Every structure is written in C-alpha cells, then in structure tokens.
Amino acid sequence: MNAHSDSAHASPPLLEVRHLKVHFPVNRNLMGRPRAWVKAVDDVSFSIHKGETLSLVGESGCGKSTTGYALLGMLLPTSGELFFEGQPLDARDSQSRSLARRQMQIVFQDPFASLNPKMSVGESIGEPLRASGLSSQEAALRVEKLLDMVGLPRSCRDRLPNQFSGGQRQRIVIARALALQPRLIICDEPVSALDVSIRSQILNLLLELQRELDIAYLFISHDLSVVRHLSDRVAVMYLGHIVELAETEELFTHTLHPYTQALFSAIPRIEPGRKNTRRLILQGDLPSPLNPPRGCPLVTRCPHRQPVCEQSMPELQEIRPGHSVACFRADEWNR
Ligand SMILES: Nc1ncnc2c1ncn2[C@@H]1O[C@H](COP(=O)(O)OP(=O)(O)O)[C@@H](O)[C@H]1O
Ligand SMILES: [Mg+2]
Incomplete structure (x- = not known):
C-alpha cells in the first residue's frame, strides 16, 4: 500500500475519472422514450494511483457497483471522461476497450456466479490468455503459475468449480483476473458472500498480490473495519455522489x-x-x-x-x- 494524495503526483494517475455520470432510463412510454432516469452515478470525480487501494463505501444502492462497471466499459457512461495513465478511455472505441480490458479487471462478490460451471478451472483461468493470442502450451504454463500465486495446488486445473468451496472459488476468480497482468482490479464486495472465517484469508491474499505485483485496487465494500485495514484512501458515496474523500x-x-x-x-x-x-x-x-x-x-x-x-x-x-x-x-x- 502506498500513501497518496492527488495533488502530490506529477505523473498522471493510473486511472482518472472526471465528472462521471451514469443515468439509467426507466419507465419507458409506448414510443420507447424514458419517462424518468435513475441517477445512479451523478458527477463523480476521483483518481487511483499505481499500486494504491482506493475504497468506495456507502449504503446499498448508492452507485458503487455502477461506478465500477462504467470504469470497465461494462456499461456506457451518460457523460464524463476516463483516462488511463493519461490516455482517454472511451467505451465506444474498440482500441480503447481492449486497453481497458487488458489493464483493468473485476472480481465480483459471488464466486459461484462468476465461474462457468462446465469449464474446468484451468480452462476458466486460461480463457483470457488464449483470447489474447497465447498458444495452449504457453497458456497452460501461465495457468500453473497463476494457481501458485493464489495459493491453490496445480492439480486444481482439471477439476470443475463445483468441487471447490466459496473461498477456493474466489481464489480461482482472482487467478483469472490476474491472467493478463492488469494494473487495476475492481474488487466489488469480494468477501461479502464468503464465510466469515475465510474472509481474512482472501483479503490477505489480495494484499500480498498487491505488494508483489504493485496492482491498484478499487475496493468496494460496506465493511468499514476491512476498509480501514486495507485502504490507502477512502471515498464515501451517497445517492450517486462522492461526499467525502481522504486518506x-x-x-x-x-x-x-x-x-x-x-x-x-x-x-x-x-x-x-x-x-x-x-x-x-x-x-x-x-x-x-x-x-x-x-x-x-x-x-x-x-x-x-x-x-x-x-x-x-x-x-x-x-x-x-x-x-x-x-x-x-x-x-x-x-x-
Ligand atoms: N440497469 C439498471 N437500471 C436501472 N437502475 C439501475 C440499474 N443498475 C443499477 N440501478 C440502480 O442504480 C442505483 C445504484 O446501484 P448500484 O450501483 O448497484 O449500487 P451499489 O453497488 O452501491 O449497491 C440503485 O438505485 C440501483 O437500483
Ligand atoms: Mg453493488
């Protein structure tokens, strides 16, 4: 973890978010025109530095996940600008989408829903590698390395997700997120669905990986004691706005x-x-x-x-x- 303040940095931040808005059209009339808009994210600006953990906290429904999805291009922002190391990111542009996909990944709350039940662990982790052009042999070697990194035995690769516990599945999901060596991982409540007894193991794994690989995290959580333990800075959201942000x-x-x-x-x-x-x-x-x-x-x-x-x-x-x-x-x- 590094201590950062926005003003102290001369080089561009890893990710910069300027005036992001995500408004969802709802209640469409017969012509398909929306009668109203849910202002899920309403003019949010922040940045994330290399190797830093920025947490987003706030009550359920305040726009945390929507913010994360918009950064990844999983949904189109209504307005606003995103920059990755100073380069503009535009979810409508294919080159920019592939930059975002390589540099940013997400770990969702539910490791059961995040893995294809019919794919072996090795296939799941290797999928992004093969899609990026690696041969199956190169991908297989990298999968072994990734399993080592997340503390799972290499023999896991031939088994199906249903043979693993929630904590082990979250390790598999983390291995897959690491496959393309991203610089930023959005962790959306990554331990909320896990047994209390194994939460700290997964959180410690995330911290170790950060120390080793200098990855930045956008850590979305409502557990304030966890947030205090692992964040460099914290942004507090309320009704689509950031109301407070500090180390x-x-x-x-x-x-x-x-x-x-x-x-x-x-x-x-x-x-x-x-x-x-x-x-x-x-x-x-x-x-x-x-x-x-x-x-x-x-x-x-x-x-x-x-x-x-x-x-x-x-x-x-x-x-x-x-x-x-x-x-x-x-x-x-x-x-
Ligand atoms: N696809 C959608 N269409 C309409 N409203 C949505 C959609 N996705 C999220 N919302 C609404 O946007 C708000 C923010 O949601 P979300 O980002 O999931 O909150 P959080 O992750 O902080 O719990 C909520 O009011 C939610 O109901
Ligand atoms: Mg959420």
Whole structure:
C-alpha cells in the first residue's frame, strides 16, 4: 500500500475519472422514450494511483457497483471522461476497450456466479490468455503459475468449480483476473458472500498480490473495519455522489461530512484515536435516485441542514490536505 494524495503526483494517475455520470432510463412510454432516469452515478470525480487501494463505501444502492462497471466499459457512461495513465478511455472505441480490458479487471462478490460451471478451472483461468493470442502450451504454463500465486495446488486445473468451496472459488476468480497482468482490479464486495472465517484469508491474499505485483485496487465494500485495514484512501458515496474523500486514517480520525459521521456511528467501535466522536443518526429514509432531493443529496435527512442546503449542491472541496468534503458547513466541522 502506498500513501497518496492527488495533488502530490506529477505523473498522471493510473486511472482518472472526471465528472462521471451514469443515468439509467426507466419507465419507458409506448414510443420507447424514458419517462424518468435513475441517477445512479451523478458527477463523480476521483483518481487511483499505481499500486494504491482506493475504497468506495456507502449504503446499498448508492452507485458503487455502477461506478465500477462504467470504469470497465461494462456499461456506457451518460457523460464524463476516463483516462488511463493519461490516455482517454472511451467505451465506444474498440482500441480503447481492449486497453481497458487488458489493464483493468473485476472480481465480483459471488464466486459461484462468476465461474462457468462446465469449464474446468484451468480452462476458466486460461480463457483470457488464449483470447489474447497465447498458444495452449504457453497458456497452460501461465495457468500453473497463476494457481501458485493464489495459493491453490496445480492439480486444481482439471477439476470443475463445483468441487471447490466459496473461498477456493474466489481464489480461482482472482487467478483469472490476474491472467493478463492488469494494473487495476475492481474488487466489488469480494468477501461479502464468503464465510466469515475465510474472509481474512482472501483479503490477505489480495494484499500480498498487491505488494508483489504493485496492482491498484478499487475496493468496494460496506465493511468499514476491512476498509480501514486495507485502504490507502477512502471515498464515501451517497445517492450517486462522492461526499467525502481522504486518506484512510485522516477520514476515520477527522470525519467531517455528516453522512460519513452517520455511517461511522452505525458501527460500534472504530476508534482508537478518533477525535471526532459525535454520534449521528440520520432522520428518515434513503431517497430514491429516481427522485433525488434538490440541493445537497443529504438534505432530507441531515440534522444540520440550513436553507442553502436546499438550494444548491455543495461541491467537493479540499478542506484539509488531501481531504475533500462536499458540505456547506465543512469549515465548521473542521474546527
Ligand atoms: N440497469 C439498471 N437500471 C436501472 N437502475 C439501475 C440499474 N443498475 C443499477 N440501478 C440502480 O442504480 C442505483 C445504484 O446501484 P448500484 O450501483 O448497484 O449500487 P451499489 O453497488 O452501491 O449497491 C440503485 O438505485 C440501483 O437500483
Ligand atoms: Mg453493488
């Protein structure tokens, strides 16, 4: 893990996301025109540096997975720009798609759904290698190496996925994600579907691989103690927006945004060293991204709201070094 702050870097970040929006058309009329849009991701900007872990946290439905899919080109953004080491990525352009496919991979939550049950482990891991032009012999050698890297015996390669436990399957999925030597892996809740007893083994594997290969992770999770353990920086999402972004210890010890306060208040103990221990319970329910509030996204639930919060959207602003917050009252919380 490396400590990074956006401003400290002269070379372009590994991945840069500028003003990403993903709006899903819903409720189409007879002519097929959408009557409404779900604003799943609504103007999100961040960057990920080489070898860094950036975590995305926030309640279910806040747009974390959609953000990940848009980075990979698995769905088309409504607007916004993506750059990989300064090169623009455009999911509509085939050259750019193949760059993205080579450099970025994803590990999903459910290792049971991620593997073709009819393909042997060796075929699954070797598939991207053969598609990239390797001979079957070269691919077979590389598959053995990949199995070593994820801590599985080479004899696994001839067996079918149903002969493995959830944790072993997630190792197979990770081996397949590593096949083309990506620089960034999007880990979308990679241990949430696994038994608690084996979660830390998979998390440690991800950390070891990062140390060895200098891979960056976009780590999507709702488990804040895991996030604190393995992230360099954390971005907090609410209703399609990033409301706070900082280096991990900075975020946990100088929590500024009321939403982050509420998120952290919901877990029993994430101290030590946390200065700001105001507990905050949000009022009301999470609004629908189909009909988000005007102004600040948190306005309907925030106990600190003021008239300005209903009128316009606060921008993400750097309030402390490397620590950005989207709240009109951020300076007050920083005192
Ligand atoms: N294909 C889709 N069509 C319409 N709405 C969608 C689609 N995919 C996701 N959504 C909605 O977008 C929002 C964000 O979803 P998602 O990114 O999966 O959230 P998270 O991963 O944070 O739980 C949710 O309200 C979800 O219902
Ligand atoms: Mg998700």
